[in-house]
Amino acid sequence: MSKFKKDNTKELPAISTASLPDIVFMLLFFFMSTTSMRQNTLMVKIHLPEATEINKMEKKSLVSYVYVGVPVPAMQHIYGSEPHIQLNDKFAKVTEIPDFIEAERQARDESEIPQMITSLKVDEFTKMGIVNEIKQELRKAAALHINYSSRKAEK
Amino acid sequence: MPRKMPEIPSASLADIAFLLLIFFLVTTTMDQDKGLERRLPQWVPEDQMDQDAPPIKERNIFVVLIDKENRLMVEGEICRVEDLKEKAKLFLTNPLDLPNMPETEVREFDIVGNYKVISKSAVISLRNDVGTTYGAYIQVQNELVAAINELRQELAMDKFGKSYVNLSTDEQKIIQDIYPQKISEAEPKRIGGAK
Numbered sequence: 001m002s003k004f005k006k007d008n009t010k011e012l013p014a015i016s017t018a019s020l021p022d023i024v025f026m027l028l029f030f031f032m033s034t035t036s037m038r039q040n041t042l043m044v045k046i047h048l049p050e051a052t053e054i055n056k057m058e059k060k061s062l063v064s065y066v067y068v069g070v071p072v073p074a075m076q077h078i079y080g081s082e083p084h085i086q087l088n089d090k091f092a093k094v095t096e097i098p099d100f101i102e103a104e105r106q107a108r109d110e111s112e113i114p115q116m117i118t119s120l121k122v123d124e125f126t127k128m129g130i131v132n133e134i135k136q137e138l139r140k141a142a143a144l145h146i147n148y149s150s151r152k153a154e155k
Numbered sequence: 156m157p158r159k160m161p162e163i164p165s166a167s168l169a170d171i172a173f174l175l176l177i178f179f180l181v182t183t184t185m186d187q188d189k190g191l192e193r194r195l196p197q198w199v200p201e202d203q204m205d206q207d208a209p210p211i212k213e214r215n216i217f218v219v220l221i222d223k224e225n226r227l228m229v230e231g232e233i234c235r236v237e238d239l240k241e242k243a244k245l246f247l248t249n250p251l252d253l254p255n256m257p258e259t260e261v262r263e264f265d266i267v268g269n270y271k272v273i274s275k276s277a278v279i280s281l282r283n284d285v286g287t288t289y290g291a292y293i294q295v296q297n298e299l300v301a302a303i304n305e306l307r308q309e310l311a312m313d314k315f316g317k318s319y320v321n322l323s324t325d326e327q328k329i330i331q332d333i334y335p336q337k338i339s340e341a342e343p344k345r346i347g348g349a350k
Contacts, residue, residue, distance in 0.1 A: 024172035035183030049293040053300040057188040119188060124290035128283050139198035148293055149190040
């Protein structure tokens with residue numbers, strides 16, 4: 001009959017879950033503030049090259065994206081495994097780029113057009129032939145400010 | 156005596172929050188847009204191309220070629236990517252006034268004063284094959300930009316005692332004048348044998 005004998009008849013009190021919503025809301029707000037909405041579904045596989053001398057793009061709303069890469073496996077039976085260009089949500093030919101740039105310009109305010117940037121998201125193993133064609137088309141469309149999208153290299 | 160209001164059950168609040176959390180996790184991306192910024196040259200229609208433009212002197216061009224096997228040739232010599240930055244830095248400063256390096260001249264700048272720079276016509280010419288992979292191309296571009304950035308950084312520390320990124324816009328402008336980012340991306344040719 002010691003003092004310290006445990007009273008086994010009592011059940012363990014349940015852990016209170018009252019703070020669970022708070023924790024989850026905190027996570028939710030964290031993710032809401034650090035991420036941005038996905039703009040288009042990628043239909044090509046892109047593994048960006050690494051670089052050290054990179055700058056951040058300031059205004060995301062002024063950036064238009066050109067994706068180049070091999071179509072994802074689900075699309076390969078239609079489009080094959082050659083690198084393709086993706087503009088917005090569909091595959092495009094090189095010659096459609098000036099129209100795409102023009103459409104992007106129409107969507108922006110006139111005063112913002114000179115600050116527009118074209119971001120080239122190109123897979124590391126793509127051949128330069130297709131990239132050069134894109135560059136020529138961009139020059140023709142006078143969209144001269146470009147950004148070779150790349151990952152920050154670990155030093 | 157008023158009746159006590161029954162409490163709203165909050166047990167499902169966690170479920171709702173989880174649902175929202177998962178929705179945002181799926182629809183958003185974390186990746187930030189970063190990359191090498193570059194300006195393309197103006198488009199010149201072929202019939203308007205200036206044939207009579209004086210050619211740039213051989214010594215003022217730093218030729219970098221990449222072939223379809225991603226091998227590198229710099230100024231007529233085979234070179235490793237690791238050595239490219241040092242070579243580019245030498246070209247951009249020509250500290251010993253070598254005859255095969257670009258012409259130098261002393262120009263006057265604001266704040267900095269007289270400073271020896273290479274000729275304004277000096278340019279880095281980067282040319283690649285159709286079969287070069289994009290990754291190798293970016294790696295070379297990166298090294299060239301790194302060379303220029305390092306020179307700018309050294310000059311900023313030397314003249315202003317501050318890191319280049321911490322300088323004011325005007326001061327950055329002076330340094331950009333001294334070391335401009337002149338990289339010409341020529342139209343591709345087939346280099347290194349037939350396909």
